[in-house]
Amino acid sequence: MKILLLTIGNTDNKYIKEGIDDYIKRLSFYIPFETRVIPDLKNRNALSVDLQKEKEGQLIMNQVQTGDYLILLDERGTEFTSVEFSKWIEKRMIAGIRQIVFIIGGPYGFSKLIYQRSDFKISLSQLTFSHQMVRLIFVEQVYRAMTIIKNEPYHHE
Numbered sequence: 726m727k728i729l730l731l732t733i734g735n736t737d738n739k740y741i742k743e744g745i746d747d748y749i750k751r752l753s754f755y756i757p758f759e760t761r762v763i764p765d766l767k768n769r770n771a772l773s774v775d776l777q778k779e780k781e782g783q784l785i786m787n788q789v790q791t792g793d794y795l796i797l798l799d800e801r802g803t804e805f806t807s808v809e810f811s812k813w814i815e816k817r818m819i820a821g822i823r824q825i826v827f828i829i830g831g832p833y834g835f836s837k838l839i840y841q842r843s844d845f846k847i848s849l850s851q852l853t854f855s856h857q858m859v860r861l862i863f864v865e866q867v868y869r870a871m872t873i874i875k876n877e878p879y880h881h882e
Contacts, residue, residue, distance in 0.1 A: 726757075729825070734762065755875065782837075796826065797840070797845075810870050
């Protein structure tokens with residue numbers, strides 16, 4: 726199985742980028758993991774919120790393949806503990822899913838098209854985080870899940 730993380734806009738904060746890069750490097754020992762950045766829309770301030778979500782949705786769909794298992798990181802999604810999340814990922818690995826695509830949307834969330842195409846929604850917390858922080862938290866949680874699956878000592882119960 727391969728994991729793809731799609732994000733809208735670049736990670737600007739150096740310390741967050743360094744953290745993300747560190748966990749991606751660690752993940753390379755466990756699972757093929759890739760990140761792809763969809764550039765921010767040009768002149769987005771001139772667009773309505775709905776039009777921004779629609780245009781971002783089209784750009785997301787350009788990156789998604791027919792057989793991909795699409796997961797939205799969404800505040801209304803299912804919350805997991807780290808152990809539950811690792812079991813959830815492991816079940817998808819066993820099921821033979823070729824690629825899971827996790828998506829962190831733009832500042833206003835996802836278009837109706839993306840919600841319709843998605844297979845599942847996950848919430849990282851009831852707290853609100855910046856999209857930059859969500860990237861780091863998510864990549865760390867995927868790494869943590871892999872160490873739990875491999876029964877390694879990174880996670881403490």
